[in-house]
Amino acid sequence: MNLDPTQLELLLSQRSDGPLSADERGAIEQTLRYDPRLRDVAGRYDRLADLLRRLASETVTADPRLHRRIVEALREDVEFRVSQSIDGDLSDEERTLLANQTASDPSLARFESQLTQTAGLLARYAEAPIPVDSTALQTRIITTVHRESLRAAASGGRSRLRRWTAFGAPLAAAAAIALAIMYNSRTATITPGPTPPSPPQPTVLVKWQTPARTSGAISIRFDTESTPESFRDSAQGQAYGIVTGRSAPRPTPRATARGSLALMY
Amino acid sequence: MPMDQKSEPAVVGLDPGEADADCVRRTLAGDTRAFDRLVERYQRRVLGVAYRLLGNAQDAADAAQEVFLRAFRSLSSLEEPRRFAGWLTRIACNLALNYRRGRRSGVSLSVDEGDTGLNDGAVPPALVEVSHDPTLTEEVRHAIERAIARLPEKQRMSLVLFALEGLSHKEVAEILDCGIEAVKWNVFQARKKLKDDLAEYLTE
Numbered sequence: 001m002n003l004d005p006t007q008l009e010l011l012l013s014q015r016s017d018g019p020l021s022a023d024e025r026g027a028i029e030q031t032l033r034y035d036p037r038l039r040d041v042a043g044r045y046d047r048l049a050d051l052l053r054r055l056a057s058e059t060v061t062a063d064p065r066l067h068r069r070i071v072e073a074l075r076e077d078v079e080f081r082v083s084q085s086i087d088g089d090l091s092d093e094e095r096t097l098l099a100n101q102t103a104s105d106p107s108l109a110r111f112e113s114q115l116t117q118t119a120g121l122l123a124r125y126a127e128a129p130i131p132v133d134s135t136a137l138q139t140r141i142i143t144t145v146h147r148e149s150l151r152a153a154a155s156g157g158r159s160r161l162r163r164w165t166a167f168g169a170p171l172a173a174a175a176a177i178a179l180a181i182m183y184n185s186r187t188a189t190i191t192p193g194p195t196p197p198s199p200p201q202p203t204v205l206v207k208w209q210t211p212a213r214t215s216g217a218i219s220i221r222f223d224t225e226s227t228p229e230s231f232r233d234s235a236q237g238q239a240y241g242i243v244t245g246r247s248a249p250r251p252t253p254r255a256t257a258r259g260s261l262a263l264m265y
Numbered sequence: 266m267p268m269d270q271k272s273e274p275a276v277v278g279l280d281p282g283e284a285d286a287d288c289v290r291r292t293l294a295g296d297t298r299a300f301d302r303l304v305e306r307y308q309r310r311v312l313g314v315a316y317r318l319l320g321n322a323q324d325a326a327d328a329a330q331e332v333f334l335r336a337f338r339s340l341s342s343l344e345e346p347r348r349f350a351g352w353l354t355r356i357a358c359n360l361a362l363n364y365r366r367g368r369r370s371g372v373s374l375s376v377d378e379g380d381t382g383l384n385d386g387a388v389p390p391a392l393v394e395v396s397h398d399p400t401l402t403e404e405v406r407h408a409i410e411r412a413i414a415r416l417p418e419k420q421r422m423s424l425v426l427f428a429l430e431g432l433s434h435k436e437v438a439e440i441l442d443c444g445i446e447a448v449k450w451n452v453f454q455a456r457k458k459l460k461d462d463l464a465e466y467l468t469e
Binding site for chain 1 (some may be wrong): 297300301304308309312313321322325326329330333334337338342390401405406409424428429430431449450451453456457459460463466467468469
């Protein structure tokens with residue numbers, strides 16, 4: 001039997017397991033008799049086979065802590081189902097299974113009884129009234145909320161006023177000043193007004209911008225002291241505002257007053 | 266009149282979520298009286314949650330007021346008005362827990378008496394003597410309150426909302442922003458701890 005080295009090693013590894021035929025075993029033994037290197041390899045395979053046999057015969061022992069954890073987890077799972085049972089969360093089959101487990105396990109039966117009693121105590125505790133006068137508390141809460149609402153509204157008004165003071169008022173003042181200057185210097189551009197008064201009065205066009213999305217009033221007071229005598233009695237007029245915003249321009253005729261004009265926007 | 270349990274009035278013709286949403290929209294439009302309806306509807310729940318979590322009627326009344334005030338102030342931030350009840354309950358839970366944590370370090374509720382008008386004629390929170398369930402003695406009641414107070418936060422909240430306030434697992438899960446199974450598990454764990462703490466009041 002001629003064997004290459006790979007076939008020889010394969011046969012050596014199988015030698016200890018006994019699956020070799022009589023011819024193979026005879027060839028191997030004959031070769032080993034004359035080859036010390038192969039005898040060494042065969043000896044190693046024999047020791048390996050022995051180790052494996054001994055390892056296989058050893059009994060596997062579980063870690064007692066792991067065992068306890070598994071038992072506790074399984075127990076807790078059953079107890080969780082007891083809690084679910086109290087809440088009516090189990091199916092018919094689950095309830096039947098739990099009933100069987102409870103019937104065969106006195107400690108589980110005691111657990112079920114005591115957990116049910118605990119749930120019962122909680123239900124009775126939940127039914128007990130809270131020692132607070134509900135009517136007085138409701139009045140108090142509603143009063144507080146209404147005050148908050150009023151405060152928020154007032155705060156919003158102050159906020160608008162602040163915006164007006166910050167942006168609108170300076171612009172209005174500038175407009176009023178421009179108007180007064182133009183009126184007094186009589187250098188204003190005279191343009192056709194809606195209804196030219198008699199005697200003709202100067203129509204002053206003042207352009208100003210107001211802050212977006214705000215409302216307010218621009219008060220224009222004529223400086224009657226510096227108004228020429230001939231105009232004093234006619235120091236009245238009508239303010240027209242052309243509001244040009246995002247919407248179409250619209251005229252906003254407003255107050256007429258002697259000595260002062262007001263324009264709302 | 267002490268607080269009766271489960272006294273949220275039913276809204277005729279509208280499901281509760283839609284009725285709440287209607288009140289929220291009207292409030293945001295400037296009708297503050299619509300918010301009164303929400304106070305009437307949820308006062309008991311808010312007070313109940315605060316009382317169960319704080320274990321003190323005076324603190325609970327203050328907390329309830331603060332909860333509604335905060336809800337009113339931030340109503341515009343409520344994205345789904347139909348979910349007002351859950352949103353409000355979450356505010357109540359958070360406020361009570363914050364107060365509870367702060368109480369250990371001496372922090373009080375941020376109820377501003379100047380704002381609430383308590384100094385100028387508003388009705389103070391009247392605490393009343395109530396006759397409790399005769400079968401539940403003061404001793405047992407206090408034992409339950411102490412046991413609840415000892416629970417870990419999530420277990421306490423789950424138990425209070427589910428077992429005491431009668432909310433569904435789903436509602437509790439939404440309020441606590443967790444899964445339904447987590448709520449069930451926390452309720453179970455809480456019950457189990459209470460069972461041990463209240464062992465002397467239970468029969469074998």
